[in-house]
Amino acid sequence: MDASKQFETQGHIILRKFFDPEEIDQITRIVDRIYRQWKTDNCHALIEQQLINMHSLTHPKYFQGYGHERVQFFNLIASVKLVKTLDQLFHTDIYFHNTQLFFNPYSQDKQPYWHRDLQYSLIDDAVQAAEQQNMLSLHGRIPLVAEKGVELIPHSHRRWDTDLERNVRFELNGHSNHESLPGAVLIALEPGDILIFSAQMIHRGNYALNPSRKALDLCLGKRHTLVESFFDPTGLPNDDEMNYICDRTWYDLAQKVAAAQS
Numbered sequence: 210m211d212a213s214k215q216f217e218t219q220g221h222i223i224l225r226k227f228f229d230p231e232e233i234d235q236i237t238r239i240v241d242r243i244y245r246q247w248k249t250d251n252c253h254a255l256i257e258q259q260l261i262n263m264h265s266l267t268h269p270k271y272f273q274g275y276g277h278e279r280v281q282f283f284n285l286i287a288s289v290k291l292v293k294t295l296d297q298l299f300h301t302d303i304y305f306h307n308t309q310l311f312f313n314p315y316s317q318d319k320q321p322y323w324h325r326d327l328q329y330s331l332i333d334d335a336v337q338a339a340e341q342q343n344m345l346s347l348h349g350r351i352p353l354v355a356e357k358g359v360e361l362i363p364h365s366h367r368r369w370d371t372d373l374e375r376n377v378r379f380e381l382n383g384h385s386n387h388e389s390l391p392g393a394v395l396i397a398l399e400p401g402d403i404l405i406f407s408a409q410m411i412h413r414g415n416y417a418l419n420p421s422r423k424a425l426d427l428c429l430g431k432r433h434t435l436v437e438s439f440f441d442p443t444g445l446p447n448d449d450e451m452n453y454i455c456d457r458t459w460y461d462l463a464q465k466v467a468a469a470q471s
Contacts, residue, residue: 213298220366221406223396224294228351232285233400237353239282240425243271244310259314261414266308266425267444280453283446286427289456291349295405295429296458299345304462306346306440307428311358313416320387321360321415323378326408332435337409338369346408346436349427352398357418359404360393366407374411387413398424429459432466442467 212222228236247263254260272279287305295303326346327337350359362374373391376384395415396404406412408428416422430436445463446454454460 216298216405216407217367219363220410221361221363221396221404222298223398224403224405225399226401227291227294227403228401230401232288233351233353235281236285236351236425237423239278239285240266240310240353240423242275242278244312244423246271256315259316259319261314261319261416262309262311262426264307264309265441265444266310269443280446280450283450283460284453284455286351286425287454287456287459291403292456292458295347295349298405299431301345301431302462303347303429303459304432304466305427305445305459306430306436306463307444309426309428311350311414311422311424311426313419313422317416319416320385321413322386323362323374323390323411323413324386325365325378325411327435328378330439337435340433340435341369341409342367344409344433344435345431346433347427347429348404348406348408349429350398350404350406351425351427352400352402352404353423353425354421355397355399356422356424357395357397358415358422358424359406360395360413360415361406362390362392362411363394364410366410370411378411432462437466437470440466440470442470 216222243266248255267282370378376382377386377388377390380386398404445467446460451457451460
């Protein structure tokens with residue numbers, strides 16, 4: 210089964226050994242520095258709120274005194290080969306939305322929870338269901354250490370919940386959002402791999418099987434009104450930085466999204 214057909218059927222694909230070791234080393238070095246700064250600024254929330262991720266790694270505040278690294282980072286995460294690959298897979302205009310870094314919670318007692326990405330927004334679940342077929346919101350997960358860090362429910366990007374899935378997601382009728390769901394697939398990844406999956410499919414993290422966890426997610430997708438309202442243009446390259454980016458495709462479209470918002 211080719212990659213496009215697999216995504217259409219399953220809602221995810223894995224591109225093995227897509228990044229070479231040097232690329233992973235460069236991404237890791239930049240991400241580690243940003244993560245250290247973020248932890249310093251958010252140490253109390255990290256513990257008290259049991260956070261499992263941070264976002265907006267391309268925000269200028271993380272590159273004060275490291276301006277050259279910001280351009281390097283933009284080029285690494287939107288490399289010519291990755292932009293071309295997603296173009297071949299999806300045959301539609303993709304724009305850069307954001308970045309996230311996933312890690313283990315401070316406490317081992319925290320349970321992973323099943324969700325669709327817009328679940329915690331103010332958008333009614335029925336509206337999300339109605340627009341499911343019109344959306345292409347993607348996570349591009351780049352593990353910086355080996356992990357079995359995400360579980361997916363295949364094909365849930367093309368349908369809405371079963372009764373059990375709804376009860377679990379929203380903790381209805383005595384169910385918990387961390388209990389097992391039938392058909393779940395646990396994804397194992399190595400540094401160099403990239404997992405592309407639908408943000409609106411049912412998924413959850415996995416902490417117990419990973420002594421350490423450090424996964425960079427690229428948030429990408431096709432323009433849609435339900436997700437554009439969450440877009441923060443401060444994470445985009447500025448006009449000067451754009452001159453040094455090898456493939457501007459994702460960022461050019463993102464700037465058009467930003468211009469439409471303003």
